[in-house]
Amino acid sequence: MGNHRNALVAAVRQELAEARGTARAVLAAAESARGESQRRRQLVREAYATCLTQLAEARDAARRDILGRFRSEARRLTGIVELAATLCAAGAAGAPWRTWTPTWNTGGPDRGASAGLLRIGTIAYDPDGTDRTRVTLPALLPLLDGAHLELGGEQSAVDGIISTVLLRALGTTRPGEVHVTVFDPEQLGGTLAAFGPLGNAGLLSLVGPGGLGALLDGLVEHICRVNETVLAGEYGSLAALTAATPGPRPEPWRLIVLLVDPATAAELPASQRAQLDRIVRTGVGCGVHLVVRGLDLGTQPTVARVGVRDDGTAVSSSIGDLPIRLDAPPPAERIAGFCRAATEHLHAGPPTARLSDLEPEKLWTESSAYGLLAPIGAGPDGALVEVLLDDHRPHALIGGPPGSGRTNLVYAWLASLAARYGPDELAVYLLDGTDSGSFAQCVPGPGEPDWLPQLHLAGINLTGDPEFGLAVLRHLGEELRHRAQAAKRYGVATLAELRTEDPGGQWPRIVAVLDEFPPEAAEVVALLADLARRGPAQGVHLILTTQDPAGAEFLRDAGLPGFQLRLALPKAEGILADGNLAAAVIPRFHAVVNTDAGSASANRIVRLPDAGTQLAAPRADPGPQPVLPESPGHLPPGDPTPGPLPGYQTPGPVHGYPAPGSTRSAWRALQHRLWRERPDGAVPPRWFDGHAVPRLPEAYRPAGQAPDSTARVGCSPGAVLGERVDVPPGPARLRLGRMPGRNLAVLGSRTAEACDVLAAAALSLAAQGPARFSVACLHPAAERAATRLAGELPQADWYDHDTVAGLFDNLVAADIPHYVLGYGFGAAPAYRDRLRALLADGPERRVHVLAWWRSVARLRETLGGAGLDRVGAWVALDVPGPELSPLFPHTGGPAWSPRPRRALFFDRSVHRFPEVIIPYEVHSDPT
Numbered sequence: 001m002g003n004h005r006n007a008l009v010a011a012v013r014q015e016l017a018e019a020r021g022t023a024r025a026v027l028a029a030a031e032s033a034r035g036e037s038q039r040r041r042q043l044v045r046e047a048y049a050t051c052l053t054q055l056a057e058a059r060d061a062a063r064r065d066i067l068g069r070f071r072s073e074a075r076r077l078t079g080i081v082e083l084a085a086t087l088c089a090a091g092a093a094g095a096p097w098r099t100w101t102p103t104w105n106t107g108g109p110d111r112g113a114s115a116g117l118l119r120i121g122t123i124a125y126d127p128d129g130t131d132r133t134r135v136t137l138p139a140l141l142p143l144l145d146g147a148h149l150e151l152g153g154e155q156s157a158v159d160g161i162i163s164t165v166l167l168r169a170l171g172t173t174r175p176g177e178v179h180v181t182v183f184d185p186e187q188l189g190g191t192l193a194a195f196g197p198l199g200n201a202g203l204l205s206l207v208g209p210g211g212l213g214a215l216l217d218g219l220v221e222h223i224c225r226v227n228e229t230v231l232a233g234e235y236g237s238l239a240a241l242t243a244a245t246p247g248p249r250p251e252p253w254r255l256i257v258l259l260v261d262p263a264t265a266a267e268l269p270a271s272q273r274a275q276l277d278r279i280v281r282t283g284v285g286c287g288v289h290l291v292v293r294g295l296d297l298g299t300q301p302t303v304a305r306v307g308v309r310d311d312g313t314a315v316s317s318s319i320g321d322l323p324i325r326l327d328a329p330p331p332a333e334r335i336a337g338f339c340r341a342a343t344e345h346l347h348a349g350p351p352t353a354r355l356s357d358l359e360p361e362k363l364w365t366e367s368s369a370y371g372l373l374a375p376i377g378a379g380p381d382g383a384l385v386e387v388l389l390d391d392h393r394p395h396a397l398i399g400g401p402p403g404s405g406r407t408n409l410v411y412a413w414l415a416s417l418a419a420r421y422g423p424d425e426l427a428v429y430l431l432d433g434t435d436s437g438s439f440a441q442c443v444p445g446p447g448e449p450d451w452l453p454q455l456h457l458a459g460i461n462l463t464g465d466p467e468f469g470l471a472v473l474r475h476l477g478e479e480l481r482h483r484a485q486a487a488k489r490y491g492v493a494t495l496a497e498l499r500t501e502d503p504g505g506q507w508p509r510i511v512a513v514l515d516e517f518p519p520e521a522a523e524v525v526a527l528l529a530d531l532a533r534r535g536p537a538q539g540v541h542l543i544l545t546t547q548d549p550a551g552a553e554f555l556r557d558a559g560l561p562g563f564q565l566r567l568a569l570p571k572a573e574g575i576l577a578d579g580n581l582a583a584a585v586i587p588r589f590h591a592v593v594n595t596d597a598g599s600a601s602a603n604r605i606v607r608l609p610d611a612g613t614q615l616a617a618p619r620a621d622p623g624p625q626p627v628l629p630e631s632p633g634h635l636p637p638g639d640p641t642p643g644p645l646p647g648y649q650t651p652g653p654v655h656g657y658p659a660p661g662s663t664r665s666a667w668r669a670l671q672h673r674l675w676r677e678r679p680d681g682a683v684p685p686r687w688f689d690g691h692a693v694p695r696l697p698e699a700y701r702p703a704g705q706a707p708d709s710t711a712r713v714g715c716s717p718g719a720v721l722g723e724r725v726d727v728p729p730g731p732a733r734l735r736l737g738r739m740p741g742r743n744l745a746v747l748g749s750r751t752a753e754a755c756d757v758l759a760a761a762a763l764s765l766a767a768q769g770p771a772r773f774s775v776a777c778l779h780p781a782a783e784r785a786a787t788r789l790a791g792e793l794p795q796a797d798w799y800d801h802d803t804v805a806g807l808f809d810n811l812v813a814a815d816i817p818h819y820v821l822g823y824g825f826g827a828a829p830a831y832r833d834r835l836r837a838l839l840a841d842g843p844e845r846r847v848h849v850l851a852w853w854r855s856v857a858r859l860r861e862t863l864g865g866a867g868l869d870r871v872g873a874w875v876a877l878d879v880p881g882p883e884l885s886p887l888f889p890h891t892g893g894p895a896w897s898p899r900p901r902r903a904l905f906f907d908r909s910v911h912r913f914p915e916v917i918i919p920y921e922v923h924s925d926p927t
C-alpha cells in the first residue's frame, strides 16, 4: 500500500515534474516570443518616429518651395502690374505732385493720342500676410474715353479726388483738348476755384444754380451732333475715329463736374434724371464725361464708382475691394500755375513748325508724274498744310510787302519739295529780281561747296540785268517746245503720259521761281503768258512773288492763266480776291494759302517755318563769273556758247553767303544733306550774280611769248569783249575777218571800263595766235591802262602824241593780223584822213582798228558822217540809246539805259539788235 502510494506519489511527482518542465518550456517560449514582440514594437516605433521626421522635413521643404515660387511669381506679376500701371498712367497722369509737370511740356502727347488712366492714390497688397511680400501699386481710375466717375463719401476727400483727376486729365492732353464745365450750386464754383484761370481761354465754364437742366439738354444735343456729323455711323466712338484717322482729335473732351448735395439729388426732376441717364449711357463714346459728387449715376458699365470711407481710405469699383490710400490733392498754387500756363500756351498757338518738320521720313521717294505736293507750314491745329502744283492748278502767286517773308516762304517751299522730289523729278530755276541776293544760298560759295541738286539755274541780284531774266524765260520757252515736240512724237498730251511712254527720258517737273521779276517788257509778258498757258501740260510751273499789288494787277491785266494758288503774307495786297481781308489780319510769319484764286471760302492759315534766310545778307565782295573752258578761237560766229545746260562755274564767292565757319542755317543743313545724295556726275547749277564783276578768264590771256609768226592764224580770230548776259555762260566775241568794216569803236566816258574792253579784246586776240599789236594812246586818262596793256601783250609798238605818225607810216602788209589799239584818236585831228583810210581798207589787209572815243559825237568828228560805216562793231558804255542812232541800222537808237559795268555790243554782221555785255575786269590790282 505504501509502495503503491509511493509509486503513485512517484508517478504523480513524475507527471508533475514533466508538467513543470513543460510549463517551464512554454513559459520560456512565451517569454522569448514576448521579447521578440517587444523588440519589434520598438523597431516599429523607431521607424514611425523616423518617418514622421522625414515627412515633416518633406512638408517643410515643399512649403518653402511653394512659398519661394509664390513670392517670385508675385514679384514678377507685381512688376508687370507696376509696369502696366506706369504705362497706363505715364507722366502727368501718375507723377507725384512734387515732380508733376504737364505732358505737353515734355514733348508729348502726340496729336490725337489716346487717353490713359489717372492716379488717385495707392493700393497696398500683401499676398501672404507677412510684410515681406507687401507691394504698393498706383490706384488708377479711367476717365477720358473710359468712364464717368461717381464719387461718394466725406466731401473734402471727394473734392480732393476731383481736383486730382481734373488736373491729371488736363495735364495729359494738349491745352484746348479738354473743356471743363462745373455745376457747383452750393459753393458757386468755389470748390474748384484754383482752376479759374482756364476760364480766360474758354476752357472752363461755370453753370449757375438753376442751369443744370439747360446744361444736360445741351450735352444731349452735343452728343447727338457728334454721333450724326462726326462719327456719322462709321465709327463707334471719338476714340476709335481718332485712332483710325491721322491728325488731331476732331472734338475736345468735355468734363462735366456736377457737385450736388444729396438732398438736391433726391429732388432731381424726372426730365433731368432722364437726360442724365442718356448722357451716362452715350456720353463716353462722344467724349462727354460726368464727374459727380452726390449723384447716383446708376449701374451702367460706363460708370466707375469711388467711395471714401470713414478711415480716409477709398474703394473703387474699377479696382475691387482693395482699400485705396488717397494721394493728397494737388496744391492750389500748382493747379493755378498750370492753368495759367495752359491758357498762355493756347493763346500762343501751336508751336512753330521747323523746316525739318516739312521733311519726309525718307528723301526723294516721291514721283512728280502727276504733280508736286509738299507741306509749307503748320495750320492752326499744328497739322502740316500741303500745297499742290499740278496740271490743274499749275502756278502760284506769292505776295507780301518788303520784309514780310516772301523769300523765306520760297525757301521753305523749296526745302519741302527738294526733300521729296529728287533731281530726276524736279528741276528748279530761280530768278531774283531784287538786289537782296535772295537765292544765293542755293549755289556753291566759299567754304560751302554744296548746291541744291535740283537747281538748274539761279539768277541773283537781277535788278540791273533784266536781260538775264529774259534769257532764262526764252530758255524755258525752248524747253517747253522741246517737251511739246517729244509729246507730239509719242502722241501724248500731258507730262504724266509722256513719262509713261518714255520711261527712260528725263522729264522732271520744272519749277521756275520769279522773285520780283519785273514784267514791264512786252517780250517778258509774252514769254510769261506762253509759259503760263502751255507750261502745265509740259510740267512747267511758275511761282511769281511780288511785294506790291502791281504784281497781281499785272497778272490780271496780262490775263496769265493758271494762278489759282495764292499765298498771301501778312498785309499782302491784291493777292486775294477783293473783299477777302484775311491777309490783313494774320500775324507775322503766317500766310493765307488759297487754292481758289483768292476767294475767301478757300482761305487756310499757315504758320511758316524759319528757313534761316537771315544768313543771306548781301556780302560786299564780288565773285568770279562764269567761264567757258573752250579754247579761244573755235566758236562759230554768233554762237559763242557750246555745251548744254547746266553750265558750269568756277566756284567762288557769291553774295549772300554765310561766312565760312558760321552756323549752318536750317536751309543750308538740308541742302548739304541733299547735295551729299546727289547723283554721280551731277554738275553745279549755272548761276549769274548781277553784283559780281567777271574777270577776264586766264584762257583769254596770252600765256607767254608771242607765238611764232609761222604759227597758224585763224581766218577770223575773235576778240573777247565781255561776258554775255545769257543762260549759257560765255564771252561775247567780235570776229575780225578780212572783210570791210571789221573794226571796233568803244564809246563812252567811263574810261576804266573802256580800257578794260580794249584790253580784253587785245589780250584775247594775242592768246589766239601770232599777231602784231600797235598801241596808240593819245588820251592822258587812258595812259596808265594802255601802258599796262602794252606791257602785257607779248609784243606791241607804242605810240603817243609825238610818235603817232609812225603808226601810219609803219603799216606794212603782213601775213599775220595787225591790231591797232587806239585811245582818243579824236585828239589827233591831223591824222584823221589817214585814220579814215586805215579803217576803210585796213581789214582786208588784216589790219583792224579797235579804238576808244568818249562819245559818238567825237567818233563822228573823227570819221565824218560817211566814215561811220567803216566801224562795223561798237561797244557803248554810258551812251544813251538815242545818241547811238547814227550807228544803228534801224530808225531811232537802240533801247538802252546805261548802267555801270554794263555795255551794249553791236556787230552789224551778226546782230539784229545789240546785246548787253559785262565788260571784264582785266587789271583788278592797282598798278
Ligand SMILES: Nc1ncnc2c1ncn2[C@@H]1O[C@H](COP(=O)(O)OP(=O)(O)OP(=O)(O)O)[C@@H](O)[C@H]1O
Residues within 6 Å of the ligand: 400, 401, 402, 403, 404, 405, 406, 407, 408, 409, 434, 436, 547, 589, 590, 607, 608, 609, 610, 611, 612, 613, 614
Ligand atoms: N517764318 C519765319 N520765321 C522766322 N523768321 C522769319 C520767317 N519768315 C521770315 N523771317 C525773317 O524775316 C525777315 C524777312 O524775311 P524775308 O527776307 O524772307 O522777307 P522778304 O519779304 O523776302 O523781304 P525783302 O522784301 O526784303 O526781300 C528775315 O530776317 C527772315 O529771316
